Structure formats: structure tokens, C-alpha cells
Amino acid sequence: MGNGSVKPKHPKHPDGHSGNLTYNALQSKVAELERELRRKDAEIQEREYHLKELREQLSKQTVAIAELTEELQNKCIQLNKLQDVVHIQGGSLLQASPERIPLEVHRKSSGLVSLHSRRGAKAGVSAEPTTRTYDLNKPPEFSFEKARVRKDSSEKKLITDALNKNQFLKRLDPQQIKDMVECMYGRNYQQGSYIIKQGEPGNHIFVLAEGRVEVFQGEKLISCIPMWTTFGELAILYNCTRTASVKALTNVKTWALDREVFQNIMRRTAQARDEQYRNFLRSVSLLKNLPEDKLTKIIDCLEVEYYDKGDYIIREGEEGSTFFILAKGTVKVTQSTEGHDQPQVIKTLQKGEYFGEKALISEDVRSANIVAEENDVACLVIDRETFNQTVGTFEELQKYLEGYVANLNRDDEKRHAKLYRTFKDNKYVYMLLEACLGGELWSILRDRGSFDEPTSKFCVACVTEAFDYLHRLGIIYRDLKPENLILDAEGYLKLVDFGFAKKIGSGQKTWTFCGTPEYVAPEVILNKGHDFSVDFWSLGILVYELLTGNPPFSGTDQMMTYNLILKGIEKMDFPRKITRKPEDLIRRLCRQNPTERLGNLKNGINDIKKHRWLSGFNWEGLKARNLPSPLRRELSGPTDHSYFDKYPPEKGIPPDELSGWDKDF
Numbered sequence: 001m002g003n004g005s006v007k008p009k010h011p012k013h014p015d016g017h018s019g020n021l022t023y024n025a026l027q028s029k030v031a032e033l034e035r036e037l038r039r040k041d042a043e044i045q046e047r048e049y050h051l052k053e054l055r056e057q058l059s060k061q062t063v064a065i066a067e068l069t070e071e072l073q074n075k076c077i078q079l080n081k082l083q084d085v086v087h088i089q090g091g092s093l094l095q096a097s098p099e100r101i102p103l104e105v106h107r108k109s110s111g112l113v114s115l116h117s118r119r120g121a122k123a124g125v126s127a128e129p130t131t132r133t134y135d136l137n138k139p140p141e142f143s144f145e146k147a148r149v150r151k152d153s154s155e156k157k158l159i160t161d162a163l164n165k166n167q168f169l170k171r172l173d174p175q176q177i178k179d180m181v182e183c184m185y186g187r188n189y190q191q192g193s194y195i196i197k198q199g200e201p202g203n204h205i206f207v208l209a210e211g212r213v214e215v216f217q218g219e220k221l222i223s224c225i226p227m228w229t230t231f232g233e234l235a236i237l238y239n240c241t242r243t244a245s246v247k248a249l250t251n252v253k254t255w256a257l258d259r260e261v262f263q264n265i266m267r268r269t270a271q272a273r274d275e276q277y278r279n280f281l282r283s284v285s286l287l288k289n290l291p292e293d294k295l296t297k298i299i300d301c302l303e304v305e306y307y308d309k310g311d312y313i314i315r316e317g318e319e320g321s322t323f324f325i326l327a328k329g330t331v332k333v334t335q336s337t338e339g340h341d342q343p344q345v346i347k348t349l350q351k352g353e354y355f356g357e358k359a360l361i362s363e364d365v366r367s368a369n370i371v372a373e374e375n376d377v378a379c380l381v382i383d384r385e386t387f388n389q390t391v392g393t394f395e396e397l398q399k400y401l402e403g404y405v406a407n408l409n410r411d412d413e414k415r416h417a418k419l420y421r422t423f424k425d426n427k428y429v430y431m432l433l434e435a436c437l438g439g440e441l442w443s444i445l446r447d448r449g450s451f452d453e454p455t456s457k458f459c460v461a462c463v464t465e466a467f468d469y470l471h472r473l474g475i476i477y478r479d480l481k482p483e484n485l486i487l488d489a490e491g492y493l494k495l496v497d498f499g500f501a502k503k504i505g506s507g508q509k510t511w512t513f514c515g516t517p518e519y520v521a522p523e524v525i526l527n528k529g530h531d532f533s534v535d536f537w538s539l540g541i542l543v544y545e546l547l548t549g550n551p552p553f554s555g556t557d558q559m560m561t562y563n564l565i566l567k568g569i570e571k572m573d574f575p576r577k578i579t580r581k582p583e584d585l586i587r588r589l590c591r592q593n594p595t596e597r598l599g600n601l602k603n604g605i606n607d608i609k610k611h612r613w614l615s616g617f618n619w620e621g622l623k624a625r626n627l628p629s630p631l632r633r634e635l636s637g638p639t640d641h642s643y644f645d646k647y648p649p650e651k652g653i654p655p656d657e658l659s660g661w662d663k664d665f
Helices: 019-088 103-110 153-164 174-183 259-282 292-301 384-390 394-402 404-408 441-448 453-472 533-548 558-567 580-589 619-624
Strands: 185-189 194-196 204-210 213-217 220-225 245-248 252-258 303-307 312-314 322-328 331-335 344-349 369-372 377-383 419-424 429-433 485-487 493-495
Touching (some): 153 174, 153 204, 174 259, 185 204, 292 384, 322 384, 453 485, 453 533
Antiparallel strands (some): 204 252, 213 245, 331 344, 419 429, 485 493
């Protein structure tokens, strides 16, 4: 064993070399990697250079494509005209009307794709009323308390998070989401069963709580739905046909909500808010005598502002232009007085009380401080400028009130629709109307691709006059689109199809979801209640479509279209063919807030007529019908209906109608 001294062994590398050699090898490897890195950098720089060249080439090709596209559009417009000529002469190669043939058929038959071709005429959609009471003597049947379903707090949070992740639902008020969660109920499905079936009518929105599901269109797998995801939301807006199937791969648990419950929740929340605000405003001496329509506009203008304890809402001595109503919490009023260094408390204001009302009349120097006494104080506010634009100055309101009663009795007998006579038998009611033989505006727009500004102005003027007449009668139209505008023998436009029209009282709102998806206003989608201002929104959409051939909001499905509408037109880039003046009109008609829309301000529809795009338009000539129409079409006589499609007679005979509902008609 010796003295126990043992020479230490040098560590060996697996290949047998010593540590020094390993270090040298690593250095060599690092140098090699650095060279490789420099080579890669050089390659990347070279690729970036080539990419830049490709981008420049792509830019040039884009310009060329744009030129070819314009040429293609012209060719397709000519093709449409030729098809109409052949169709009118009785030798049409296509048996159906071109506007009702899907885009795919046009592609196959012509070999061309028109960028202005559309997938058939736009169809309107409608939901049932939000109360299912058909006996007008009974109150609405909906009861929120009866619709609530007990859940634990963790389930409520998961459902709330799922609803707030949805692109449409996240735009609702928090209280509405909370009420939806309260009323959702459990629905379970066995493995292999269908939660939603393509082609069937839909009535529910779902949140997936447990299990696995897949989405199919036909036999094609589209996607899987993750846990705690919302689906089927279009069905709670109105009765629609499901466009895809959702199948359970395992046993599945969902939380569901019916359309009728959803719509009544939306109406209940908004009505409660409006009623509370109305009561607040009626307590203000300056506002208590306003008619309902003016009061409703003020309600729609009110915004909510929040303050924490110690925050100054108003400071003594400063100029003010804002009126406040205390909606939540308490505030103290302090004022400078002789003999005191600090302002003294003179009173405390509670919920429902108001301050700063003089600011609505003129520039107001605040005579006291208003300070929040607690956290989360909420005030409803409106500034003088908004007030004046929406309902007018107090001098204008005084004149309005003086003529208000007289206007209620206004004689509209000279402005009547051309309903010549009505008849009936045991099966039908017959209405003899004016014959408008010039055809549909939509078919002309389809053929031309778009209209020039003079033609568009004429169309917009005709619709504006029609809205002026209807609104004076208290009627909302709610379904403006080129498909519902037809031409008389002189080429003047007439509104047709009053299936969605409704008469409402002054200052009232209505709640039924109806209209054509591309034309509906945001407040209709969000079930906030709507009034005449939805017609002004649709007028803005019409101006855009007349000038471009397509509406500004159009998605691959209806829900996408609605989400585009809710995003708004403010940040949208307009095509170059819409010049500055019509763009300004469109943007002002399509404001998200109804109270800010042109036509819905204090001067009413006259603001539209006086807009600078319509400056110089001969309104008197239009009313007198001596203004030549750019859309007048030649007719061979009073029975020439060649500009309309032919349809086979409807089959079947309806039963006799002998209920006597019309005995006093």
C-alpha cells in the first residue's frame, strides 16, 4: 500500500484528449459558429434585398391589376346590359332573373367575375316582438324573477367570462350580461347528438361547460369549440336558419338562453334606465314642460361620469357649460363666505337632485363648489353645445312649445298615398295602388355598377322627401335598400314594402329587431330601443351603396356584418370614388350615437337637405315633379311591365276568412 500517496489522474475527454485540448476544440468550434452566423447574416441581408425588389414588383402589379379590374368591371356591366336586352326580347339564355342568380352561376355562365355582382337581392330579417302578449288588455308576460335559474358564484363567473369573450356580446352593458347569466339554464346532450343542426331554425345561444363538440357544414369538419366558449349568438337576435351543425363528441353540458328571454332582458334594462332618467329630468324646472320627443333626445344624450370622495365636480368661480344630475351617491355644496378662510358647507345633495342647470341657458360662472362625499359618485351630464344641437336653445324651445299644440293638429290630408281603392272577398283583401312601371332601382344599380353623383343625389333626395312625409305621420320605415325603391313612369323613386314600418308616438321607442342586415343601425343590433334615427342611418348606407355599388358593412355571414357595424364607420377608409362632400354626409348620417346623426338634430331632416353635398339641388322642382329624372326609362304605354320579372302564380287556395275582424274597416 506504500505511504498512501497517489498521483491524481488528469480528467480525460471521452475521446481520450486532455482538458486543454478540449478547451482548444471549444474555441475552434465557437469560431466556426461565428463564421456560420456571419454567413447567415449575409444571406438574410441578401434575402431582404430580394424581398424589397419583390415588394416593388408587387406594387407595380397591384396598379396593373387595379387597371385590369376597372376594365373587367366595365365589361361585366356591358354583359349585364346585354343579358337584359336578350331577356326583354324573350330569348334569354338564363331562365331566372340575373339579380336572383347566385354569383357562382354568373361565373360559370359568363366566364367572368363581376366585382359588383351580388349574391341575390338582400333579404330583410325580423324577430318577434319582445313581449308575447297578444291580448292588449293584459300586461307583458315576461317575468325576470321567474326566468332566473340558481347557480353558484363560480359558475356565474365562468359564464360571464365566456359571454364577455364574444365579439358581439362584449358590447352589451354589464347589467345586461349579468341578467343573461342569471337567466341561463342547463341543457345536457348525449354523445353523438346534435346541439345545433344545420338548416333548422335557431332560438338559443349556448355556452359550452363540459364535454367536446365539433362544428360541421354538411359533411365537412369546420372546427372544434373550446370549453367555456359562446356559440349560436345570431339566433338570439331573430329567427334564423342555422348555417352549421354542432355535434357532441362526448356527453356535453351547456348553459343556454332563449331568444325571447334575451330580448326582454335587453328591453327591461334599457326601459328601466330611460324611466329613471326621465323622472330625473322631469324634476328639473327648466325641463319639466318639454314634450316627450325632446325629452327622449336629452335622455339619449346623457353620459355618466364617476367621481371619488374629495373630487371637485364643480369649482366656484370657474366658467361652466355642463349640467349635472346626481344618479348615485351624495355630494356637498360649499361656498365662500365673509369671515371664513375656507368655503363653508351650505347643503348636501342626494340621488336625483341636480346642479349647474343655468349652464344650459348661457355661459355660467359657478357660484359654489360641488364636492363628492364618497367614492363612486355617479352623475348624468350633458353640455350646452350638445343640448343646443340636439333639442335647440331655450329661445328656440320656447317657440317650439308655442306651436306644439298646433302642430299636433296639423292637416296632412293633401299629402296622401295613392291608395285608390280597396276590395275584399272571403279569401283576400285587394288594394288598388299606383302603377310604378319603371322597375327596381336595384336592377339598374346592378347593371351600371354604381351611380354618378347627380344620379345619386336625385335618389337620395327622393328618399329624403319620403322620410320627411312618413316621419311627420309618426311612421318609421326601417327597411331602406335599393331593392325597396321602384321607379314610376317619370323616373321618380317610390318607397315600397312597408312590412317593417311602424307607427310610434312622439318620444317613444320600439324594440323589435328588424331590417336588412347590411342596413340595420347599431342600436337595433344591441336591442337598445330605436326610433326615427334608424332611417337616417340607413340613408347614409344607401348613399355609400349608390356611389360604390356595395354597402360599407358586409361580412361573410350576418354576425360578422353586425360586428362590423358595431365597430363603426368613423375609422373606415372610403374608396376614392366617394369624394369629400358625400363622405362627410355618410359619416354624419352613420354616427354610432343616434342623437348625433344628421336628421336627428334640432333642425330635423332640414339638416340633410341643407348639407353641402346637396347644395344647389332643386328641392322645389322635385316636389313639383318638373325636375327631369336621370333614371327615367322608356315605356310603350300604361301597361308596359317589361322592367319587372315574371313569376308563376302561387299554388294553393287559402281558406275562407269569415272572422269579421274588418267589420268596421
